[in-house]
Amino acid sequence: MQIFHTLADWRAVRKTIPVTASLGFVPTMGNLHVGHASLLTTSRQENDLTLASIFVNPTQFNKPDDFTHYPRTLEADLALLSDTGVDYCLLPQEKEIYATGYTYKIDETISHQLMEGKHRPGHFTGMLTIVMKLLQLVQPQRAYFGEKDYQQFQLIRDMVTSFFLDIEIKPCPTIRETSGLAYSSRNNRLTPEQRQLADQFARIFHQSSLSNEQLITALTACGVSVDYLEEHEGRRFTAVNIGDIRLIDNYKLNSSVSVTHTGA
Numbered sequence: 233m234q235i236f237h238t239l240a241d242w243r244a245v246r247k248t249i250p251v252t253a254s255l256g257f258v259p260t261m262g263n264l265h266v267g268h269a270s271l272l273t274t275s276r277q278e279n280d281l282t283l284a285s286i287f288v289n290p291t292q293f294n295k296p297d298d299f300t301h302y303p304r305t306l307e308a309d310l311a312l313l314s315d316t317g318v319d320y321c322l323l324p325q326e327k328e329i330y331a332t333g334y335t336y337k338i339d340e341t342i343s344h345q346l347m348e349g350k351h352r353p354g355h356f357t358g359m360l361t362i363v364m365k366l367l368q369l370v371q372p373q374r375a376y377f378g379e380k381d382y383q384q385f386q387l388i389r390d391m392v393t394s395f396f397l398d399i400e401i402k403p404c405p406t407i408r409e410t411s412g413l414a415y416s417s418r419n420n421r422l423t424p425e426q427r428q429l430a431d432q433f434a435r436i437f438h439q440s441s442l443s444n445e446q447l448i449t450a451l452t453a454c455g456v457s458v459d460y461l462e463e464h465e466g467r468r469f470t471a472v473n474i475g476d477i478r479l480i481d482n483y484k485l486n487s488s489v490s491v492t493h494t495g496a
């Protein structure tokens with residue numbers, strides 16, 4: 233696996249990739265787990281070459297503390313990328329990515345008023361801006377995003393359509409632990425007691441026959457604080473807080489398969 237610390241090094245190599253070779257792209261913020269690995273494996277299956285990026289993007293964090301405490305585990309991440317057979321790893325630096333500051337931004341005007349957009353002011357603008365920058369730098373044929381962050385996937389797909397980028401945006405199913413809890417870098421910050429509560433949250437949230445109100449009541453009763461629990465376009469979405477750890481999840485309603493386990 234080739235690792236790039238500067239944009240110039242990567243761009244020089246990008247120019248050497250023949251137009252006949254397809255490049256798949258998996259952007260991440262690191263602290264990689266089996267959820268990320270599934271995106272990487274899908275990209276490897278569907279493309280000649282795969283590039284993963286690791287960049288903890290400061291502009292998408294609406295709380296400075298969340299950015300500071302975001303887990304950074306570069307050594308283990310590089311081992312996972314290498315084991316997964318990734319060809320290239322881009323490790324961009326903030327000073328290069330935001331060389332002109334945070335002066336040009338991608339704003340979306342509808343989804344940013346809903347759910348994650350409403351509860352995390354500025355989050356989607358920061359996320360769309362970094363994804364646009366990375367798509368321009370990587371120039372992939374396909375890019376892979378997890379359905380765990382479903383609003384994010386929809387926004388990126390629609391941004392690519394709006395700006396006529398010739399890139400396929402591919403959704404990948406959420407990978408879960410046996411309790412149904414979605415793998416997330418934030419799970420690592422849970423204490424053992426909070427971890428049990430997170431498993432309980434997942435079990436309750438996946439009771440798809442209950443109404444939103446019943447789910448909110450059940451979650452609140454066991455000590456989970458619910459930011460929102462809503463349905464849109466046949467999916468149920470939620471964000472909850474367990475202590476100071478915020479977890480999000482969603483699933484398709486009326487679907488016979490709503491949980492993808494890794495068997496872990």
Ligand code: AMP
Nearest residue numbers: 260261262267377378380381406407415
């Ligand atoms: P992150 O590093 O959290 O920014 O995530 C990078 C990509 O991995 C995003 O497209 C996420 O939606 C995806 N992802 C994170 N967790 C999971 C999971 N449990 N299953 C599938 N995809 C995931």
